[in-house]
Amino acid sequence: MYSFINKMNFYSCLTPEEKTAIQDCVDSKHRFARGQRLTGADEKPDKISIVTDGWACRFKTAHDGTDQIISLILPGDQCEDLSSVHYRPGYSVRALSDIRLTRLDRQKFLSRLTPDSGLANGLAWSSVVDTSMMGEWLLNVTRRPAAMRLAHLLCELFTRYAIIGRTDDSSMYFPLTQVALSEALGLSPVHLNRSLQLLRHKQMVSLYRKTLTILDWRQLAGFADFDNRYLHISGKLPVSLRLAS
Amino acid sequence: MYSFINKMNFYSCLTPEEKTAIQDCVDSKHRFARGQRLTGADEKPDKISIVTDGWACRFKTAHDGTDQIISLILPGDQCEDLSSVHYRPGYSVRALSDIRLTRLDRQKFLSRLTPDSGLANGLAWSSVVDTSMMGEWLLNVTRRPAAMRLAHLLCELFTRYAIIGRTDDSSMYFPLTQVALSEALGLSPVHLNRSLQLLRHKQMVSLYRKTLTILDWRQLAGFADFDNRYLHISGKLPVSLRLAS
DNA sequence: TAAAATAAATAACCCAGATTAATAGAGGTC
DNA sequence: GACCTCTATTAATCTGGGTTATTTATTTTA
Numbered sequence: 001m002y003s004f005i006n007k008m009n010f011y012s013c014l015t016p017e018e019k020t021a022i023q024d025c026v027d028s029k030h031r032f033a034r035g036q037r038l039t040g041a042d043e044k045p046d047k048i049s050i051v052t053d054g055w056a057c058r059f060k061t062a063h064d065g066t067d068q069i070i071s072l073i074l075p076g077d078q079c080e081d082l083s084s085v086h087y088r089p090g091y092s093v094r095a096l097s098d099i100r101l102t103r104l105d106r107q108k109f110l111s112r113l114t115p116d117s118g119l120a121n122g123l124a125w126s127s128v129v130d131t132s133m134m135g136e137w138l139l140n141v142t143r144r145p146a147a148m149r150l151a152h153l154l155c156e157l158f159t160r161y162a163i164i165g166r167t168d169d170s171s172m173y174f175p176l177t178q179v180a181l182s183e184a185l186g187l188s189p190v191h192l193n194r195s196l197q198l199l200r201h202k203q204m205v206s207l208y209r210k211t212l213t214i215l216d217w218r219q220l221a222g223f224a225d226f227d228n229r230y231l232h233i234s235g236k237l238p239v240s241l242r243l244a245s
Numbered sequence: 246m247y248s249f250i251n252k253m254n255f256y257s258c259l260t261p262e263e264k265t266a267i268q269d270c271v272d273s274k275h276r277f278a279r280g281q282r283l284t285g286a287d288e289k290p291d292k293i294s295i296v297t298d299g300w301a302c303r304f305k306t307a308h309d310g311t312d313q314i315i316s317l318i319l320p321g322d323q324c325e326d327l328s329s330v331h332y333r334p335g336y337s338v339r340a341l342s343d344i345r346l347t348r349l350d351r352q353k354f355l356s357r358l359t360p361d362s363g364l365a366n367g368l369a370w371s372s373v374v375d376t377s378m379m380g381e382w383l384l385n386v387t388r389r390p391a392a393m394r395l396a397h398l399l400c401e402l403f404t405r406y407a408i409i410g411r412t413d414d415s416s417m418y419f420p421l422t423q424v425a426l427s428e429a430l431g432l433s434p435v436h437l438n439r440s441l442q443l444l445r446h447k448q449m450v451s452l453y454r455k456t457l458t459i460l461d462w463r464q465l466a467g468f469a470d471f472d473n474r475y476l477h478i479s480g481k482l483p484v485s486l487r488l489a490s
Numbered sequence: 491t492a493a494a495a496t497a498a499a500t501a502a503c504c505c506a507g508a509t510t511a512a513t514a515g516a517g518g519t520c
Numbered sequence: 521g522a523c524c525t526c527t528a529t530t531a532a533t534c535t536g537g538g539t540t541a542t543t544t545a546t547t548t549t550a
Contacts, residue, residue, distance in 0.1 A: 058380075060380060060381075060383075060384045062384055062388035062470075063389065063393075063470040064388070066388060068383065068384050068387050068388050070380050070384070081376060083369060083372055083373055083376070087477060089377075090377050090474070090475045091380060124328060127328055128328055128332055131326060131379070132334075132335050134380070135335055135336060135379070137383065138305075138313065138315050138379070138382065138383050138386065139307055139313050139315070141383065141386065141387050142313050142386050142431035143307035143308070143309070143311060143431070144307065144308065146507070148308075177526085177527065178527070178529095179526095179527080179528095186387035187507075187508090188508050189527095189528090190509075190529090190530085191506085191507050191508070193528065193529060193530085194507085194530090197529085225307075225308040229333070229335070390536075390537090391537070422496090422497065423497070423498065423499095424497080432538090433537070433539075434497095435499090435500085435537085435538075435539075435540090436536080436537050436538070438498065438499060438500085439500090439537085440537095441498095442499080442500095454546085
């Protein structure tokens with residue numbers, strides 16, 4: 001649960017009481033294996049699910065049966081928009097690695113949300129960032145050529161992972177298969193592989209056995225035209241990542 | 246202002262007091278000519294801008310200077326996410342036709358937003374729908390081939406226009422140039438034109454002099470794989486549009 | 491109403507990325 | 521450790537959609 005509390009605390013500023021209040025909302029803990037579906041597009045979630053370890057994604061299935069990943073869920077992220085908690089979300093959620101998940105009691109949780117609590121503020125921020133990331137995702141997928149698109153996603157993920165304090169120097173855990181990456185980027189797996197080879201040959205990244213290493217952040221971010229402002233993290237970033245673009 | 250009140254009333258249910266309260270928040274009215282920029286990506290809007298007549302769009306500019314339209318703003322829609330009102334939005338807003346715009350005083354408006362007012366509820370819905378539309382937009386742009394993509398957008402727009410009561414039988418005002426359409430769909434103008442010709446030859450639509458006519462809704466919606474559930478309009482739709490796919 | 495500017499339509503050619511197929515690693519599993 | 525499955529890699533070929541260019545409406549402006 002710390003991952004979630006930390007995230008809220010990052011965007012806002014929680015009082016100690018609020019932190020324990022979140023703990024009090026914990027309903028249950030679960031594990032899911034990679035590939036398992038957590039929620040369907042038609043279900044209305046009655047709990048709030050938070051991934052505490054591992055990666056998941058929201059995705060939509062197209063007319064031809066292929067999936068488009070519309071956002072990636074890292075530790076501390078909710079599986080569904082909080083705002084959409086009453087409605088069918090229109091997307092499904094799937095585990096991209098083995099994951100641990102904590103469910104919060106929706107009723108209890110919402111009752112904590114007095115309008116100007118730090119928690120409400122943190123959630124509002126988090127929702128702003130979600131929307132903003134989705135806009136950038138759209139730009140990425142429609143306007144950038146394949147290798148640049150991949151580079152941009154890697155920059156985003158490394159930055160997000162750094163924010164939650166899980167990067168190790170210039171490396172990070174990276175459980176996405178190339179197929180998952182291709183579903184996220186709207187590319188064929190074959191072409192995704194070609195693009196990855198390109199980034200490798202240019203000595204920008206290394207990706208091997210679920211470990212991503214950024215070999216040259218400046219070059220990668222420049223190549224990707226990565227501008228982290230859309231993540232709304234302003235000053236709270238390690239110095240090494242500030243050289244963006 | 247009725248357009249906005251109607252929209253809120255569609256998603257929620259406003260008391261007469263709430264309706265006049267919205268009126269009281271009106272700060273100023275403006276007109277903009279087609280092509281004018283209303284807001285930049287870096288400005289924090291201190292008013293809430295609502296388009297009362299005409300069309301606008303949110304767009305982001307890519308590395309190569311081309312624009313990607315990320316959502317279309319029809320009469321009654323806000324120019325910016327309400328939730329992002331404190332932050333740089335990350336996109337710009339541009340008029341796609343001559344438009345009229347009403348600005349609300351942000352302070353006054355937000356003070357009306359007691360948590361369980363009909364207005365707060367309407368805004369929450371509206372934000373859910375915005376996010377949902379964006380997800381579908383992403384799917385549309387990454388997974389559907391050009392003609393289908395265009396057909397899907399036309400279905401969405403016709404449905405949204407029907408909801409706000411501005412369609413005339415099977416026709417509607419449609420001010421988008423082919424260039425604007427191509428920016429929305431992530432296609433080149435040339436290929437957009439080819440795709441439009443296809444829909445015309447198949448007798449699905451006619452588009453001439455800013456008037457779009459749906460010649461065969463069933464065929465168009467089927468061809469586009471259009472499923473209006475993502476618009477969250479459930480029962481409130483004219484019978485003629487319910488045959489969706 | 492003529493001239494200028496903008497939008498639409500079409501043709502010819504090109505290319506980024508898709509598709510198909512075949513091979514080679516890696517991880518699991520019994 | 522032999523077998524099976526999933527993942528990654530690479531090559532060969534194809535195609536949807538891009539690019540460039542030209543012509544023909546429409547609109548707008550003067």
